[in-house]
Amino acid sequence: MSLKHLILALVATRQSTGYEITKELDEVAGFFWRATHQQVYRELGDLAETGLLRFREVEQNGKPDKKVYAITAKGRKAFEAWFLEPTDPPRGADPLMIKFFAAELVGIDELRKQLANARAGHEAMLAAYEAIEAQHYAEPMRKMPRWKQLIFMTLRLGMARERAWLEWADESEKALRA
Amino acid sequence: MSLKHLILALVATRQSTGYEITKELDEVAGFFWRATHQQVYRELGDLAETGLLRFREVEQNGKPDKKVYAITAKGRKAFEAWFLEPTDPPRGADPLMIKFFAAELVGIDELRKQLANARAGHEAMLAAYEAIEAQHYAEPMRKMPRWKQLIFMTLRLGMARERAWLEWADESEKALRA
DNA sequence: TATAGATATGCAACTGTATGCATATGGAAG
DNA sequence: CTTCCATATGCATACAGTTGCATATCTATA
Numbered sequence: 256m257s258l259k260h261l262i263l264a265l266v267a268t269r270q271s272t273g274y275e276i277t278k279e280l281d282e283v284a285g286f287f288w289r290a291t292h293q294q295v296y297r298e299l300g301d302l303a304e305t306g307l308l309r310f311r312e313v314e315q316n317g318k319p320d321k322k323v324y325a326i327t328a329k330g331r332k333a334f335e336a337w338f339l340e341p342t343d344p345p346r347g348a349d350p351l352m353i354k355f356f357a358a359e360l361v362g363i364d365e366l367r368k369q370l371a372n373a374r375a376g377h378e379a380m381l382a383a384y385e386a387i388e389a390q391h392y393a394e395p396m397r398k399m400p401r402w403k404q405l406i407f408m409t410l411r412l413g414m415a416r417e418r419a420w421l422e423w424a425d426e427s428e429k430a431l432r433a
Numbered sequence: 434m435s436l437k438h439l440i441l442a443l444v445a446t447r448q449s450t451g452y453e454i455t456k457e458l459d460e461v462a463g464f465f466w467r468a469t470h471q472q473v474y475r476e477l478g479d480l481a482e483t484g485l486l487r488f489r490e491v492e493q494n495g496k497p498d499k500k501v502y503a504i505t506a507k508g509r510k511a512f513e514a515w516f517l518e519p520t521d522p523p524r525g526a527d528p529l530m531i532k533f534f535a536a537e538l539v540g541i542d543e544l545r546k547q548l549a550n551a552r553a554g555h556e557a558m559l560a561a562y563e564a565i566e567a568q569h570y571a572e573p574m575r576k577m578p579r580w581k582q583l584i585f586m587t588l589r590l591g592m593a594r595e596r597a598w599l600e601w602a603d604e605s606e607k608a609l610r611a
Numbered sequence: 612t613a614t615a616g617a618t619a620t621g622c623a624a625c626t627g628t629a630t631g632c633a634t635a636t637g638g639a640a641g
Numbered sequence: 642c643t644t645c646c647a648t649a650t651g652c653a654t655a656c657a658g659t660t661g662c663a664t665a666t667c668t669a670t671a
């Protein structure tokens with residue numbers, strides 16, 4: 256139940272609407288977590304129903320009305336309790352590995368094509384991360400405020416992952432050529 | 434729908450039972466894919482119902498009876514079609530990153546503890562992979578038969594992932610000490 | 612003879628994620 | 642004046658994965 260807690264954290268930092276949360280998640284999308292607006296609105300509903308968040312409806316002119324969510328004392332407590340729990344490890348399941356496992360049934364040539372396509376995807380991902388780094392995290396880490404350091408570290412993990420994948424792909428392509 | 438296709442691949446390589454498939458998945462567990470026996474039996478049922486697998490019941494003495502599954506022509510075709518499709522990229526979501534994102538709400542000390550715990554988990558995972566490598570993949574890759582090379586490559590990806598994570602953790606621990 | 616463990620199979624309920632569909636306001640551009 | 646885009650919210654369905662529970666055979670060990 257991680258998305259619930261991510262939303263809780265976002266709202267704890269700054270009260271906001273489903274729309275805003277969705278956009279914030281889109282911006283950290285990929286290097287960290289993904290969620291659709293449908294998911295976000297549903298979790299907000301659940302969170303409000305269980306008393307971890309509360310909301311007020313705000314009328315706007317020039318734009319549709321909105322619901323602004325804020326965290327409750329109960330919500331803050333629940334988040335802290337979750338934070339202190341042991342974190343379950345990510346299950347790094349890559350469907351491409353199934354194709355490796357089964358490649359001889361279809362042919363190594365086809366596997367090579369699959370690997371090349373996957374490589375393109377990972378290269379694009381890494382390029383996107385590097386662009387974000389160049390735009391927003393160019394200054395040395397020790398000069399950033401803590402909150403920015405922390406988000407930068409999540410980006411760094413994304414980059415480390417992609418670089419490791421690409422190195423593995425080099426090694427594998429070489430072995431498959433033989 | 435990757436588990437379905439992994440099972441299809443396993444059965445295509447060698448006809449087998451739910452029990453055997455579960456054990457095979459347990460052995461490659463972690464560095465590749467995870468599934469419970471309940472999941473396996475359910476997928477086998479679905480696969481047989483849609484005609485991608487067929488099974489015969491085999492009576493045993495000294496052991497409970499079993500169902501041996503084999504792939505059908507339709508199953509083989511479905512698998513090949515899936516193989517040729519573009520692979521969707523793994524969604525690398527790590528719940529620990531949520532704790533990074535939200536660490537200032539709870540305290541950097543608690544984050545450090547979380548990071549240390551997660552590190553222990555990843556170190557154990559890497560050690561397990563390295564043990565498998567030493568036991569089963571000690572010979573040079575070019576001397577292995579193709580099928581073994583391919584499985585070894587999936588193990589190598591698991592190791593690359595863990596090593597990248599640990600390097601990232603070093604970097605992050607250093608930054609958090611400052 | 613009781614009990615634990617390996618072999619063998621499965622249902623039911625729940626949680627989490629993904630996908631498709633639906634609606635509404637108001638500004639900007641063609 | 643129509644269509645597109647940003648803003649704003651949500652339901653319903655399906656699929657995938659997790660957890661708890663249940664059953665049965667036979668061997669080996671205490």
